[in-house]
Amino acid sequence: xxxxxxxAIGLLSGWGRGTAAIPVDxxxxxxxxxxxxxxxxxxxxxxxxxxRRECLMxxxxxxxxxxxxxxxxxxxxxERTALLFATxxxxxxxxxxxxxxxxxxxxxxxxxxxxxxxxxxxxxxxxGPYEILVGGAPATMRAIxxxxxxxxxxxxxxxxxxxxxxxxxxxxxxxRLRSPLDGPLVEGAACLWLEPGDGTLTFERRRGREDEVSVxxxxxxxxxxxxxxxxxxxxxxxxxxxxxVHGSWRGETARLEWSTAPxxxxxxxx
Amino acid sequence: xxxxxxxxxxxxIAVSAAGVVTPIGQDLDTFWSALLTGADGxxxxxxxxxxxxxxxxxxxxxxxxRAVDWRRVPDCRATRLLVSAADDLCVQAGSRPLDVxxxxxxxxVGTALGGVEEGERALGGSPRRLARALYDAPGxxxxxxxxxxGPVVTVSTACASGATALGMGAEMLRRxxxxxxxxxxxxxxxRFVMRGFDGLRSLTRDRVRPFDRxxxxxxxxxxxxxxxxRREREAGxxxxxxLLGYGSASDAAHIAAPDSQGRGIERAMRAALAEARLxxxxxxFVSAHGTATPLNDPIEAAALRRVLGARGxxxxxxxxxxxxxxxxxxxxxxxxxxxxxxxxxxxIPATLGLEERDSACDIDCVxxxxxxxxxxxxxxxxxxxxxxxxxxxxxxx
Numbered sequence: 001x002x003x004x005x006x007x008a009i010g011l012l013s014g015w016g017r018g019t020a021a022i023p024v025d026x027x028x029x030x031x032x033x034x035x036x037x038x039x040x041x042x043x044x045x046x047x048x049x050x051x052r053r054e055c056l057m058x059x060x061x062x063x064x065x066x067x068x069x070x071x072x073x074x075x076x077x078x079e080r081t082a083l084l085f086a087t088x089x090x091x092x093x094x095x096x097x098x099x100x101x102x103x104x105x106x107x108x109x110x111x112x113x114x115x116x117x118x119x120x121x122x123x124x125x126x127x128g129p130y131e132i133l134v135g136g137a138p139a140t141m142r143a144i145x146x147x148x149x150x151x152x153x154x155x156x157x158x159x160x161x162x163x164x165x166x167x168x169x170x171x172x173x174x175x176r177l178r179s180p181l182d183g184p185l186v187e188g189a190a191c192l193w194l195e196p197g198d199g200t201l202t203f204e205r206r207r208g209r210e211d212e213v214s215v216x217x218x219x220x221x222x223x224x225x226x227x228x229x230x231x232x233x234x235x236x237x238x239x240x241x242x243x244x245v246h247g248s249w250r251g252e253t254a255r256l257e258w259s260t261a262p263x264x265x266x267x268x269x270x
Numbered sequence: 271x272x273x274x275x276x277x278x279x280x281x282x283i284a285v286s287a288a289g290v291v292t293p294i295g296q297d298l299d300t301f302w303s304a305l306l307t308g309a310d311g312x313x314x315x316x317x318x319x320x321x322x323x324x325x326x327x328x329x330x331x332x333x334x335x336r337a338v339d340w341r342r343v344p345d346c347r348a349t350r351l352l353v354s355a356a357d358d359l360c361v362q363a364g365s366r367p368l369d370v371x372x373x374x375x376x377x378x379v380g381t382a383l384g385g386v387e388e389g390e391r392a393l394g395g396s397p398r399r400l401a402r403a404l405y406d407a408p409g410x411x412x413x414x415x416x417x418x419x420g421p422v423v424t425v426s427t428a429c430a431s432g433a434t435a436l437g438m439g440a441e442m443l444r445r446x447x448x449x450x451x452x453x454x455x456x457x458x459x460x461r462f463v464m465r466g467f468d469g470l471r472s473l474t475r476d477r478v479r480p481f482d483r484x485x486x487x488x489x490x491x492x493x494x495x496x497x498x499x500r501r502e503r504e505a506g507x508x509x510x511x512x513l514l515g516y517g518s519a520s521d522a523a524h525i526a527a528p529d530s531q532g533r534g535i536e537r538a539m540r541a542a543l544a545e546a547r548l549x550x551x552x553x554x555f556v557s558a559h560g561t562a563t564p565l566n567d568p569i570e571a572a573a574l575r576r577v578l579g580a581r582g583x584x585x586x587x588x589x590x591x592x593x594x595x596x597x598x599x600x601x602x603x604x605x606x607x608x609x610x611x612x613x614x615x616x617x618i619p620a621t622l623g624l625e626e627r628d629s630a631c632d633i634d635c636v637x638x639x640x641x642x643x644x645x646x647x648x649x650x651x652x653x654x655x656x657x658x659x660x661x662x663x664x665x666x667x
Contacts, residue, residue: 050525083520088404091405099389099390099393105466105469105470108465108466108469109470109526109655111462112428112654112655113426113656114426114654114655114656115525115655117520118656118657118658121522122524122525122657124522126522127521127522127533127534128520128537129517129541130427130518130657130658130659131425131427131434131518132427132434132656133425134404134406134425135406135423135424142423145445149441153280173392173400176397176400177401205421207373207419250422252422
């Protein structure tokens with residue numbers, strides 16, 4: 001399929017803002033901490049009075065993406081912008097709170113996976129095609145492929161691929177599900193601005209875990225945010241070459257490859 | 271796909287078979303007969319405590335009756351509903367395992383709740399259930415049962431999830447990522463969702479009355495619905511119809527309520543029609559979302575009138591939610607299957623619960639008795655929490 005061009009990337013992670021905060025070795029940098037947390041973003045307290053932390057992280061990631069692009073919200077508002085959201089588990093804290101009866105009924109709608117992209121769509125007036133995938137890194141890579149399809153068929157003029165993961169409130173549950181060798185859990189929120197581009201995009205998947213784990217060694221476990229953080233890192237290090245992203249989840253490995261450099265502009269601090 | 275046509279005509283995607291499990295029938299034929307005869311799938315919920323809730327009724331499946339070897343299926347109700355529907359689908363398709371290379375068989379399912387009941391049970395003292403609490407766990411359980419080794423995708427656009435799954439499955443076939451896709455939706459009734467909707471005062475103490483003047487809210491139901499999608503040129507003669515178009519759109523208006531003007535669902539419908547290379551004048555039947563909430567029905571009816579144009583008052587419309595409640599992630603897939611069955615049998619079921627049409631819902635909702643009508647082109651609409659809207663355009667065989 002025709003490859004989309006990456007116009008901008010916004011990245012917040014438990015390591016800090018942008019790629020400059022990402023360490024070389026996640027386990028060493030974590031210093032034994034099981035989770036690297038993203039603080040609740042400070043946004044309009046009245047407008048977002050009921051919003052959960054993960055929703056605000058999504059809004060803040062889009063804000064960081066706009067800053068990276070040097071554009072205001074009006075550049076993405078309207079029905080010609082598609083929004084594709086991916087997460088493996090951003091719904092877990094809201095679900096847990098509701099199950100344990102720590103949230104009132106007015107918070108029930110925030111237990112939906114759709115709560116994060118809904119807050120983002122409302123905040124930025126995004127009324128175009130709208131899809132939500134559940135899963136780890138391959139779900140985000142599939143969302144990028146879907147965005148490429150929507151752009152190629154003229155269904156939208158631009159597509160935002162958003163991923164958010166939060167772990168802090170459910171760290172005890174996640175720790176039961178994973179091996180300590182997997183490295184620290186690193187919260188994140190990242191958004192990619194895609195527009196029509198040149199060259200081809202290849203999306204492939206196969207059964208089995210990925211062989212290439214160096215990105216996870218560097219980032220820690222970011223689940224659905226991992227491919228977007230990888231693209232941000234790749235822009236910094238090799239922005240003018242073809243770009244490949246790998247990711248695995250539940251015994252499936254996916255690969256996304258741009259035939260030409262996907263970045264529209266020179267690297268800029270996100 | 272906001273009104274602009276895609277560059278090239280999309281490859282046609284055949285619906286080769288379908289399978290369902292619902293409170294009114296656990297196979298396609300029984301489901302259809304129950305819709306035609308006006309069977310009522312609403313009952314007092316028995317599977318979990320509801321005494322503390324304002325409303326304790328819903329579309330509950332009392333017992334799974336299909337002859338499946340349940341020892342091979344995880345003890346997870348969501349997975350078991352999916353497997354029940356898949357077993358029916360395999361019967362309809364004429365083979366199990368399905369006649370597809372395992373590596374080329376994909377699974378795409380939509381859900382609003384995933385394995386959340388397993389999360390309730392894990393937090394209630396059964397920690398081994400935790401791994402099944404992730405929202406994509408039941409979809410992977412279904413893939414294992416089917417022997418599918420192709421892509422396994424879970425989407426969660428709330429109550430529009432089933433439509434999103436069918437749309438995404440069609441694109442997977444067009445891109446050549448799979449040769450067959452089992453696509454659809456599911457959700458179960460559990461305390462989590464009953465408590466949530468009960469607290470929001472969305473549930474009615476009356477019956478569900480879509481598009482009725484006296485409608486006072488929805489009731490929840492459970493079920494699963496799956497279709498087998500193939501590229502039409504490879505599908506063979508056995509088919510229920512063709513998936514011609516899919517569209518989605520965000521409301522960007524409210525976290526739980528639909529846009530007051532219905533602009534999101536209108537954009538989704540227009541996008542689906544554009545992908546199908548059709549317009550509102552081509553539509554012969556609408557399988558509506560029709561939740562029977564005071565807010566949804568007039569908004570949806572007005573959006574339908576705008577999209578259908580001059581024929582908006584005469585195109586037959588049905589909502590199945592009066593029969594067994596709102597099946598959430600399964601609803602859109604069930605409604606798509608209804609379109610296919612209406613085309614096959616030449617009948618539109620009546621909307622159960624509709625007795626006094628609301629003048630604010632100025633559409634031709636089939637009322638009282640089924641109507642003899644064989645739609646060629648059907649439109650199915652879905653709305654969900656988070657401003658999710660999706661629509662499908664379906665051609666009968």
